[in-house]
Amino acid sequence: MSAKLPKKAICKWDRNTLENALPLLAEQVAHATLICRKCGRAAHEKRLLCKPVRLESLRMGKDGDDS
Incomplete structure (x- = not known):
């Protein structure tokens, strides 16, 4: 297994x-700061998501969320 994650988005x-x-992906999810607006996947690195949005902005009610 390679020590690096692929460069393309997880959904690809x-x-x-x-x-x-999978082990490297588990590390990304454990430290996720971003979520994909399109497919719902989570990661710590922006390059791994096709439409990344910061989780922090969603928790604060930004980005079209009503909370």
């Missing part, structure tokens, strides 16, 4: 890539 990964990168 094929099944083999996902299986090989």
Whole structure:
């Protein structure tokens, strides 16, 4: 397994890539600061999401959220 995550967005990964990168992906999710507006995936690195939005801005009621 490679020590690096693929450069493309998570939703573009094929099944083999996902299986090989799962431990690294788990680390991303554990420290997630972003969520994808399109597919709902979470990550710490912006490049891994197709439409990233900061979780902090959503918690504060910004970005079209009514909370």
